[in-house]
Amino acid sequence: MDAIALRRGEHTPIRIQTPKPTPKSGEALVRTLRVGVDGTDIEVLAGEHGGFPPGEDHLVLGHEAVGIVANPNDTDLEEGTVVVPTIRRPHPDGRTAPQHLDQLDMAPMDTVVERGIAGAHGFMAEYFTSEEKYLVPIPDDLADVGFLVEPITITEKAVEHAVASRSAFDWRPESALVLGNGPLGLLTTAMFATGERFSDVYCLGRRDRPDLTIDMVESLGATYIDYRETPVSEISAAHRPMDLVYEATGYARHAFDGLDAVAPAGVLALLGVPTDWPFEIDGGRLHREAVLGNKAVVGSVNADRNHFRAAVRTLDRLPAWVIDDLVTGVSPHTDAEPAFVTDDDASIKTAVEFHRV
């Protein structure tokens, strides 16, 4: 069967031939429909994040998948059920962190592998197998957009942790600032602007108008902030202090400047995955700001099965026009390259299609 993979020493995805997998006991065989592409895939291609399965000369890409159960094997799944796979699996060499055994999303990175990202093949293939407990059934009518479930889980988890960090008092957030207008930042801006939790939503980018992402932010009723005109540390004064700041740029300075934009008693949630970058900060001011402002900083990665269930509900309630505007391209797997192009201003969220819905 065909798969889209990255070979060791290379930086561009290629189509390879690989054996169709046979499900082991406890696993189902899934016919892949679509697999989304995000900034993490680009970081994997650049060699900045993740890694190859041990002993393999390639990594099958893709972690944002949706498919249809083709062979339930000995699982309780039914043939034809639409499913979304979770990403993390226990490390094959048996390394475990006992306190995290039931929740792989909270496990140390070196005790897990991530399919399509780090140490395990992903879902960009005509078929994949997975244990039943890592497959989340979704409604049939979400099959064509089911590749958006996994990125939505990222925000479901981060918000759950942000809210939990404020659970010791009656926190009533109104404002949210999303840093970054990439696929994750825009999806999150859409979730916040169309959801019930926040009444005032902002999104930060560094693009010139006219631009599709700015149009989308404004169509959502959110406010676009140009980073080049208003640095993050000035946003509080120029707009308002934000109850939640959600960082989705991978730009490491925002992990620190972001705290200036947070309102007293608010939260800074960090999602980006930067490479090493030493720079100077005023540590004293940062420390004082966090303490005297009762501010919380939450780092968040990956998501648990319950976040997948919440994400399905969120995807179901997102207005159709939001999804239409967000998904700018679905490429056939026989010509997947356009889905990985990042410097195209006409592109927001892309996916590779293996089988028609």
Ligand code: NAP
């Ligand atoms: P992406 O495609 O790289 O998007 C990043 C966006 O941030 C781009 O639109 C970029 O603008 C913008 N940006 C970068 N630096 C900026 C700056 N200084 N000021 C303003 N805007 C800036 O990635 P993504 O898929 O949206 O994901 C965002 C980040 O989250 C990545 O680092 C990714 O690895 C990470 N991530 C983490 C998780 C998790 O579980 N924690 C899950 C998914 C993704 P331009 O397009 O104009 O360059």
Ligand code: BGC
């Ligand atoms: C994926 C997560 C993963 C993270 C770190 C993200 O793009 O969506 O599932 O844990 O990257 O590799």
Ligand code: ZN
């Ligand atoms: Zn991702």
